[in-house]
Amino acid sequence: MIKVVGIDPGLAATGVAVLQGTGLSVKHFSYGTIKTSPKDKLSDRLNLIYTKLSSLLEGESPDVMVVEDVFSVEKFPQSGITLGKVTGVILLAGCREKIPVMEIPVREAKQVLTGSGSADKKQLEESVRRRLNHKKQIKPYHASDAMALAISRASLAPLSWWMRPKKSR
Numbered sequence: 288m289i290k291v292v293g294i295d296p297g298l299a300a301t302g303v304a305v306l307q308g309t310g311l312s313v314k315h316f317s318y319g320t321i322k323t324s325p326k327d328k329l330s331d332r333l334n335l336i337y338t339k340l341s342s343l344l345e346g347e348s349p350d351v352m353v354v355e356d357v358f359s360v361e362k363f364p365q366s367g368i369t370l371g372k373v374t375g376v377i378l379l380a381g382c383r384e385k386i387p388v389m390e391i392p393v394r395e396a397k398q399v400l401t402g403s404g405s406a407d408k409k410q411l412e413e414s415v416r417r418r419l420n421h422k423k424q425i426k427p428y429h430a431s432d433a434m435a436l437a438i439s440r441a442s443l444a445p446l447s448w449w450m451r452p453k454k455s456r
Contacts, residue, residue, distance in 0.1 A: 288314065290349040292386075293437030294340070295393075295429045296357070296373045299323060301336050302429030305347055306437045313419055313438065318430040329372070337376040344384040352381045353440040355432065356390040389440060393432060396439035411435050 288309050295302030304318040321339045323332035344352070357367065357374045374390075381388040394404035400414040412424065412431035418438055425431040 289351070289441060290347060291437040291441050292344065292347060292349040292352045293433040293435070293440075294352060294354045294377055295432040295436065296355060296370055296377055297429055298329075298332060298336075298369055298373050299325065300427060300429045301340070301373065301377070302427070302431070302433035303340070303343065304430060304434035304437050305343075305349065306434065306441065308441060313441075316419055316421075316434065318425060318434050320427060320429050329369075333372060333376045336373060337380050340377060340380040341384065344380060344386060349386055351387045351389060351440070353436045354378065354381075354388060354390050355396075355436055356392045358392070391436060391440060393436070396432075396435040399439035399442060400435055408432070 288307055290305065290307045293302075293304040293306070300320040300322050302318070302320055304316065306313050306316040308314045321336050323335050327335075354374065354377055357371050378388055378390075397406040397411055398404040400406075400418065401410050403410075406414070408428040408431070412428060415425060415431045415434050415438065416422070419434070425434065
């Protein structure tokens with residue numbers, strides 16, 4: 288059995304999901320968000336994301352962390368730059384905890400779970416719920432996106448790839 292942490296980076300809300308299972312068979316899962324306040328300085332918001340994620344990673348000791356690959360929209364280049372900063376602290380948290388980190392496009396997760404790389408957030412959330420046999424809606428969408436990333440990577444990679452020696456504490 289493997290443990291995967293999925294991360295959907297965002298400054299206001301970073302989606303986080305943890306799942307344990309083998310292939311498409313998920314045994315345990317949890318999800319949520321790390322929220323920051325727009326009233327705080329950017330550096331404080333990034334520190335909060337880093338600190339909370341580091342604590343989660345230390346407590347969960349996952350086999351791998353999957354992060355949504357950063358993209359930028361031409362109309363809003365500043366948003367892409369900010370998202371890159373958020374992703375940077377997320378990657379640093381994984382590196383500091385000695386967890387293998389993979390970045391994948393959300394389109395890949397959408398393709399695996401819905402059959403369409405252009406599925407909308409609602410379609411993806413519904414597919415995640417079906418896969419988990421979870422009745423309650425997964426909100427916010429950042430959390431369901433994070434779970435989609437974790438599920439899609441767990442279902443595609445050979446089990447041997449995930450296996451790594453656990454870090455000593």
